Amino acid sequence: MDTIIQTQDLTRRFGGLVAVNGVNFSVARGEVRGLIGPNGSGKTTLINLISGVYEPTSGKVFFNGEDITGLAPNRVAQKGVLRTFQIPRLFGSMTLLENMLIPRFADFSLDYLKQRGAAEERALELLEMAGIAHLSGHQAKTLSGGQKALLQMARGFMVEEISVFLLDEPFAGVNIVVKDTIMALINKMASEGVTFILVSHEMASIRQMCQKVTVLAEGSIIIEGTMDEIAADQQVIDAYLGGGA
Amino acid sequence: MQNKTFSRSLNFVLIGAASVGILAGPLFLNDYWQHIMIVSMYYIILAASWNLLAGYTGQFSLAHQTFAALGGYASGLMIYHLKVSIGVGFIAAVLVTAGTGFLLGLLVLKMRGIYLAVATWAFSESMRLSIAALYKFTRGEQGLAVPSLFDSLAPIRYYYLFFALMVGLLLLMYLVLRSPIGSFIRAIRDDELAAKAMGVDTVKWKLFIMTFASTIAGIAGFFYAHYIVILSPVILSFNEIGKVVIMVVFGGLGNFAGPLIGAPAIVIISELTRDFGSWNMVFYSLIVIVIMRLYREGLAEFFRNWIQKLFGKKPAQNNPLQE
Numbered sequence: 001m002d003t004i005i006q007t008q009d010l011t012r013r014f015g016g017l018v019a020v021n022g023v024n025f026s027v028a029r030g031e032v033r034g035l036i037g038p039n040g041s042g043k044t045t046l047i048n049l050i051s052g053v054y055e056p057t058s059g060k061v062f063f064n065g066e067d068i069t070g071l072a073p074n075r076v077a078q079k080g081v082l083r084t085f086q087i088p089r090l091f092g093s094m095t096l097l098e099n100m101l102i103p104r105f106a107d108f109s110l111d112y113l114k115q116r117g118a119a120e121e122r123a124l125e126l127l128e129m130a131g132i133a134h135l136s137g138h139q140a141k142t143l144s145g146g147q148k149a150l151l152q153m154a155r156g157f158m159v160e161e162i163s164v165f166l167l168d169e170p171f172a173g174v175n176i177v178v179k180d181t182i183m184a185l186i187n188k189m190a191s192e193g194v195t196f197i198l199v200s201h202e203m204a205s206i207r208q209m210c211q212k213v214t215v216l217a218e219g220s221i222i223i224e225g226t227m228d229e230i231a232a233d234q235q236v237i238d239a240y241l242g243g244g245a
Numbered sequence: 246m247q248n249k250t251f252s253r254s255l256n257f258v259l260i261g262a263a264s265v266g267i268l269a270g271p272l273f274l275n276d277y278w279q280h281i282m283i284v285s286m287y288y289i290i291l292a293a294s295w296n297l298l299a300g301y302t303g304q305f306s307l308a309h310q311t312f313a314a315l316g317g318y319a320s321g322l323m324i325y326h327l328k329v330s331i332g333v334g335f336i337a338a339v340l341v342t343a344g345t346g347f348l349l350g351l352l353v354l355k356m357r358g359i360y361l362a363v364a365t366w367a368f369s370e371s372m373r374l375s376i377a378a379l380y381k382f383t384r385g386e387q388g389l390a391v392p393s394l395f396d397s398l399a400p401i402r403y404y405y406l407f408f409a410l411m412v413g414l415l416l417l418m419y420l421v422l423r424s425p426i427g428s429f430i431r432a433i434r435d436d437e438l439a440a441k442a443m444g445v446d447t448v449k450w451k452l453f454i455m456t457f458a459s460t461i462a463g464i465a466g467f468f469y470a471h472y473i474v475i476l477s478p479v480i481l482s483f484n485e486i487g488k489v490v491i492m493v494v495f496g497g498l499g500n501f502a503g504p505l506i507g508a509p510a511i512v513i514i515s516e517l518t519r520d521f522g523s524w525n526m527v528f529y530s531l532i533v534i535v536i537m538r539l540y541r542e543g544l545a546e547f548f549r550n551w552i553q554k555l556f557g558k559k560p561a562q563n564n565p566l567q568e
Contacts, residue, residue: 077444089439091432102432105425106444
């Protein structure tokens with residue numbers, strides 16, 4: 001299978017703390033990969049390193065074989081690697097529709113006027129899929145927590161060339177209806193070829209959606225495999241229960 | 246959607262009425278009040294361009310008056326020392342303010358909030374002190390004489406010149422705000438990291454808006470300098486930026502109509518309270534406190550809601566799930 005995201009000896013230190021420690025990680029095109037681990041294991045830091053929010057202390061990140069280490073987050077996004085944040089980060093004073101159009105026109109193409117109509121249609125279609133199209137003219141700051149998570153997710157799909165979507169705890173603090181909607185969105189976009197890296201503590205969702213799961217503990221990968229394989233692994237049990245080390 | 250159409254029609258009606266009123270102004274305004282209107286139009290441009298930075302991008306710069314002064318000084322000094330034409334002076338004003346705006350933008354690129362305010366204030370003060378100290382070159386506190394644009398100093402020609410300038414520059418700012426750039430800068434204000442993660446080149450657009458707003462202030466400063474015909478470091482004082490901030494907050498921060506209402510209101514209040522001397526700054530402060538306490542969104546929003554209510558329209562849209 002062809003690799004879309006790869007890291008090579010990726011390390012990130014914060015002073016004396018090694019948040020990510022020599023991680024070699026690769027994800028195949030079209031895969032929905034689970035990334036799990038106890039709190040503080042380095043999952044979000046790894047997402048931040050891939051998406052360009054942090055620069056690595058050492059090591060490299062490749063996208064489609066191209067070295068993207070140290071690129072600014074906007075450059076990484078324009079290549080088609082999008083992300084969400086655990087606490088949804090929206091443009092609160094802007095309407096849902098305006099939020100949706102930001103990533104679509106982020107490269108500031110001059111045919112904006114020609115494409116605006118089609119982009120708005122696409123935005124409304126995605127908002128409809130997320131079940132929040134009726135709020136398209138409202139300011140994003142007026143949304144509930146679950147609606148914010150849905151908007152953040154739908155907004156990423158506005159990038160036409162989206163190849164990889166890094167989702168940081170998409171199910172945190174949302175009700176079952178929102179969770180099902182998010183899962184449906186992931187399934188739909190995965191069927192269209194988008195690769196997902198899914199950070200979550202929701203084991204049931206990870207089991208349901210991910211072909212393969214990577215487990216991080218103390219900044220290092222301890223095992224990769226199917227959910228059944230990792231559930232039976234003693235290192236994983238120790239990492240979660242605090243034993244072993 | 247109906248509300249949006251109503252708002253847009255209302256804006257056109259109000260802008261049309263204001264334009265007709267201003268165009269007909271000299272028919273019933275004497276020279277003194279024509280001068281007050283010219284000063285108001287100058288401050289509208291300055292306040293509207295500062296609103297682009299603080300209101301739309303979240304860049305609370307305290308150096309905006311410096312760019313207006315630089316526009317005037319760049320032209321004045323070129324004419325005084327090199328005897329160039331006013332046209333060349335205008336080009337110098339544009340280049341100097343655009344270049345300085347870009348460099349200041351680079352310097353404060355990673356700053357926000359109080360750090361940005363303090364850094365831009367420090368820049369502004371150092372420019373003011375430098376102009377005062379380099380009196381052999383700038384004529385310092387003695388004042389730099391700047392030629393007038395017309396043979397006569399009668400305000401009527403300047404009145405229409407400033408009106409055309411104000412309309413042109415406001416239109417330019419409006420077009421920028423209506424383009425994707427307007428969305429990018431608002432996204433930067435709301436959440437810079439999220440904007441970056443969505444592919445927005447925040448460095449480029451922050452630099453662009455700082456350069457653009459500074460150049461507009463510089464152009465306004467150029468015309469103002471050639472109207473008042475004398476420049477001194479006083480126009481770089483903190484009081485000047487204080488006035489601009491008050492105008493925008495009074496009218497509505499981040500609201501396009503805000504400076505259009507706030508600037509003339511403050512200029513007129515300032516004239517009416519002129520006999521009280523420095524006390525009028527205390528008066529402004531009281532106005533700001535009252536507005537902040539009673540109507541944080543400023544007079545523009547207050548009037549809009551009031552007119553919408555008058556026509557039986559709902560004032561604002563909220564998420565019904567949150568109501």
